[in-house]
Amino acid sequence: MALSRQDNSLTTGRANQKQRTRRALVDAAVELSQQGHSPTMTEVAEAALVSPATAYRYFPNTQVLTLEMATREAQPKIDAVLATLPEDPEDRIDALVRTITDFQFENEALWRSVLKAVLERWLSRVDVPERDRVPIRGSHRLESVELALAPLAEVLPADQHRRLVMSTMLVCGVEAMVSARDACGLGEAEAVDVMRWAARALQREAVRESAATPAPARPTPASR
Structure with a gap:
């Protein structure tokens, strides 16, 4: 049976209200984190003017909330720089790293909370066999570094290009920020x-390493 116009309106209204509540919780958590500490779910609920029970319906723990905060803060900024990357490979990775460092230092407390959430998720699964673990964090940063370094895929051998991508991951992002x-x-x-x-x-x-490595010799045709 088709929903009536009134039923459709009620369904849409509830969905919009849920989105507003979710956004209010994330907004409150970001604002509290900017004050230099990791807020509890109760503190976030109070700042968002909802009950703790309501907050927990949207986010089962502070880890999930923190990771959503990070995604909302980072993804639009990274997507914007990826859409305007220069042609020069060195300028491309510099633009990406500069963007990442800018927004992470802008709210260092939030990103330290992100690292804490990631470590807590890992520790909560330490007894789970590695083959059964789900990913602890998203792949957005890795995919962004791969895209920034994509032009070098035609210059470097595949194994060297992969090593460059992985080593670049070690010098940008929250882990590098905390280490520095x-x-x-x-x-x-x-x-x-x-x-x-x-x-x-x-x-x-x-x-330099790729240029200094001699290309493998081509096999000579078999003599007849």
Whole structure:
């Protein structure tokens, strides 16, 4: 039986209300994180003017909420830079790393919370056989680095290109930010400079290494 116009309106209204509530919870969590700490679900619910029970219906724990906050903060900014990447391979990866460092240092508390959530999810599955584990985090950053380095896929052998992609992942993102800040003791400006330099240096070394490696000899035709 087809829904009446009134039923359709009620269904649409409920869906819109759910979207507004979800958005309000994420907005509240982002605002609280900008104050420099990881908010609890109760604090987020209070800031969003809903009950804790309502908040938990949308996000079963703070890990899920934190990862959604990160996705909403990062994805539009990364997508924007990917849509306007320059042609030069070195400029491409520099633009991407610069974008990532800019928005992560803009809200460092949020991204440290993201790393905490990722580590907590890993620890919660430490007893699960590796073959049965679901991915701990999304693949958006990896896919973005692959796209930025795509022009070099025609220059580098496949194994060297893959190694370049993976090593670049080690020098950008929240893990690199925390390492630069905490292990190296760098200020924000120097940390950004070091991460950008490292990404460019890795690319230059990969290209140099590939150029210095002699191409495999072609087999000679069998004599008759």
